[in-house]
Amino acid sequence: MSNMQPTNLCRQFADILGATPSVINGVCTATKSRTNLHPVVLGRRAESFMFVPQAFSFENIDSEGRALCLGETVILQEEINPFISRLRANGIIVTALHNHWLFDVPRLMYIHFESIDEPLSFARKVRNALEVLTTRNVRRALNVRSSANSQAEELCEEFHRILGGMHTFENGICTVMRSRTNIMPQILGRRTRSFLAIPQMFTFESLTLSGRALCSGETVILQEEINPFISKLREHNIIVTAFHNHWLFDNPRLMYIHFEKIDNPVRFALAVRDALQVLTNDEVRPS
Numbered sequence: 001m002s003n004m005q006p007t008n009l010c011r012q013f014a015d016i017l018g019a020t021p022s023v024i025n026g027v028c029t030a031t032k033s034r035t036n037l038h039p040v041v042l043g044r045r046a047e048s049f050m051f052v053p054q055a056f057s058f059e060n061i062d063s064e065g066r067a068l069c070l071g072e073t074v075i076l077q078e079e080i081n082p083f084i085s086r087l088r089a090n091g092i093i094v095t096a097l098h099n100h101w102l103f104d105v106p107r108l109m110y111i112h113f114e115s116i117d118e119p120l121s122f123a124r125k126v127r128n129a130l131e132v133l134t135t136r137n138v139r140r141a142l143n144v145r146s147s148a149n150s151q152a153e154e155l156c157e158e159f160h161r162i163l164g165g166m167h168t169f170e171n172g173i174c175t176v177m178r179s180r181t182n183i184m185p186q187i188l189g190r191r192t193r194s195f196l197a198i199p200q201m202f203t204f205e206s207l208t209l210s211g212r213a214l215c216s217g218e219t220v221i222l223q224e225e226i227n228p229f230i231s232k233l234r235e236h237n238i239i240v241t242a243f244h245n246h247w248l249f250d251n252p253r254l255m256y257i258h259f260e261k262i263d264n265p266v267r268f269a270l271a272v273r274d275a276l277q278v279l280t281n282d283e284v285r286p287s
Contacts (some may be wrong), residue, residue, distance in 0.1 A: 038139035044214035086129035236271035
């Protein structure tokens with residue numbers, strides 16, 4: 001992670017996309033949430049960035065002004081093909097389409113895409129594609145009562161202490177973010193340190209008076225690490241919801257795993273920390 005200030009180019013990139021610019025691992029990253037989507041996962045309100053993300057980045061600008069540009073968004077099933085058509089009409093490579101979660105209402109899908117392009121050109125093309133996504137509110141009524149934010153905020157500090165990284169607490173949502181910087185991949189032949197490529201993120205939200213919350217996590221993972229990691233998650237009765245690629249033409253092959261559970265946040269964090277111990281800390285470079 002980084003405290004660097006976004007450049008003018010980074011701010012322009014984010015402005016075109018209607019997103020917030022930041023610099024993570026030295027990479028311009030623009031993020032926002034689809035706040036018109038109000039999903040429910042495992043019967044709990046799930047409105048954190050983990051569930052309704054839109055994220056875009058660019059890095060490694062060459063002498064012609066072209067960079068490795070990455071993007072992803074949550075997407076509803078009926079939006080998928082119109083969105084793909086817009087991306088492909090603009091020459092953007094669609095790299096993955098899949099679920100990240102189970103037991104979600106409405107059914108949430110996620111689409112990932114990449115291009116070697118001038119950053120502002122990429123941003124305009126993506127903005128054009130995003131225009132096909134609905135802006136209407138999509139929600140489901142819930143009767144689950146949340147606890148006071150003061151309890152959740154105290155738990156968030158402990159959740160962060162266990163898992164490390166950077167954290168935020170806002171509107172009852174605790175988010176911990178860090179990067180697997182020991183993995184040094186290339187995508188489309190370009191080195192990447194984008195958070196979109198090497199993320200680890202853990203959240204809890206919808207904490208009830210009983211002290212249990214919707215807890216979720218994801219991490220980039222190498223192919224050989226997947227089954228040992230799954231075994232550890234299942235030892236703790238954590239629900240594995242998906243594992244798959246997000247990108248194409250990546251070296252080493254990057255996979256991503258997503259998981260969830262209704263649990264006490266501290267107990268969930270301890271279980272996840274135990275599972276993460278099977279992941280290598282060695283440097284991993286392109287072959």
